[in-house]
Amino acid sequence: MKPIIILGIESSCDDTSAAVIQDGILCSNVTASQAVHANYGGVVPEIASRAHQQNIIPVVHEALRVAKISKEALSAVAFTRGPGLLGSLLVGTSFAKGFAQALQIPIIDVNHLQAHVLAHFVREVTVEKVFPQYPFLCLLVSGGNSQIILVKAYNAMEVIGQTIDDAAGEAFDKCAKVMGLPYPGGPHVDRLARTGNPLAFNFNKPQIAAYDYSFSGLKTSFLYLVRDQVKLNPTFVDDNRNDLCASIQRTVVEILMSKLRKAAKNLHINQVALAGGVSANSALREAFQQHAEKYGWQIHIPAFEFTTDNAAMIAITGYFKYLDNDFCDLSKAPYSRVSNTI
Numbered sequence: 001m002k003p004i005i006i007l008g009i010e011s012s013c014d015d016t017s018a019a020v021i022q023d024g025i026l027c028s029n030v031t032a033s034q035a036v037h038a039n040y041g042g043v044v045p046e047i048a049s050r051a052h053q054q055n056i057i058p059v060v061h062e063a064l065r066v067a068k069i070s071k072e073a074l075s076a077v078a079f080t081r082g083p084g085l086l087g088s089l090l091v092g093t094s095f096a097k098g099f100a101q102a103l104q105i106p107i108i109d110v111n112h113l114q115a116h117v118l119a120h121f122v123r124e125v126t127v128e129k130v131f132p133q134y135p136f137l138c139l140l141v142s143g144g145n146s147q148i149i150l151v152k153a154y155n156a157m158e159v160i161g162q163t164i165d166d167a168a169g170e171a172f173d174k175c176a177k178v179m180g181l182p183y184p185g186g187p188h189v190d191r192l193a194r195t196g197n198p199l200a201f202n203f204n205k206p207q208i209a210a211y212d213y214s215f216s217g218l219k220t221s222f223l224y225l226v227r228d229q230v231k232l233n234p235t236f237v238d239d240n241r242n243d244l245c246a247s248i249q250r251t252v253v254e255i256l257m258s259k260l261r262k263a264a265k266n267l268h269i270n271q272v273a274l275a276g277g278v279s280a281n282s283a284l285r286e287a288f289q290q291h292a293e294k295y296g297w298q299i300h301i302p303a304f305e306f307t308t309d310n311a312a313m314i315a316i317t318g319y320f321k322y323l324d325n326d327f328c329d330l331s332k333a334p335y336s337r338v339s340n341t342i
């Protein structure tokens, strides 16, 4: 039987990525990141879309080369249609359409958030993996999203809780900025927290309904604490940076886990997965391990390669949709916003 070979393309924010998946098994996953945004303290949409234009052809070329697949062997091209930055999405979407048209193969539109969840199903020849079983809960935490998703099937997902303001990654990045750390601050907070006291400072936790999150109040109380203390001691941040990092990290992780615990308990689900860029956080990973031991959760934590934006997750989603004959036509435009069903 002819193999099913999917080229996945991801360009929703500041990573240009292409991956090849053959019959569900990953053959390549190539990403060009855009370090330029660090100079501006955040992603600059116009610069991001221009960089995608420069990167997309070399990245696709490299993904095909590493996979040892000729473009004529591809079965379909899957691309991130949204949510994300429109200018960035347009580059990947337009490339996918043009490339597939030239090869006379179908295109498959992919929801970026659905793909983050399905990253757990990427198979690698050399890696033994236990896949999540439906239904499971997925905590999706990134620079743009903080959601609890009830995953009933690959194509039936419900966002049962989400942030009403900032995302968890944004909280890390903004607090890091207040401490003078470079962008993105999350990994720096994680590193410095390892030698800090997580109980040194206390921050108020939000009281939000159901399974929703809020991180903007936390960010503000962190800012006010630093501002007030610096008035008393100008070297406060330098003297306490590691303790501040450990304390803010503990608070973010406690907020994330308390809602997830509540959802798992109420819905009687013990399969719990983690996804998105913030899932690289060591305290969050540790909290997952502790919950597995304490509450009998079967946890699924992605390899680092699949936590941040990557095209392997787009290609695997495309593969599942291909098997269902779920293609799209050239009229499908990118979208920037999220919805409650995926």
Ligand code: KG4
Pocket (backbone or CB within 6 Å): 013, 141, 142, 143, 144, 145, 168, 169, 170, 172, 173, 184, 185, 186, 187, 189, 190, 276, 277, 278, 279, 280, 281, 282, 307, 308, 309
């Ligand atoms: O999913 P992702 O790569 O892309 C966007 O949503 O843009 O997530 C990036 C976010 C950033 O906010 C970054 O600071 C955060 O993930 N992040 C971390 C860690 N690694 C990345 N936050 C906390 N601890 C980490 N180790």
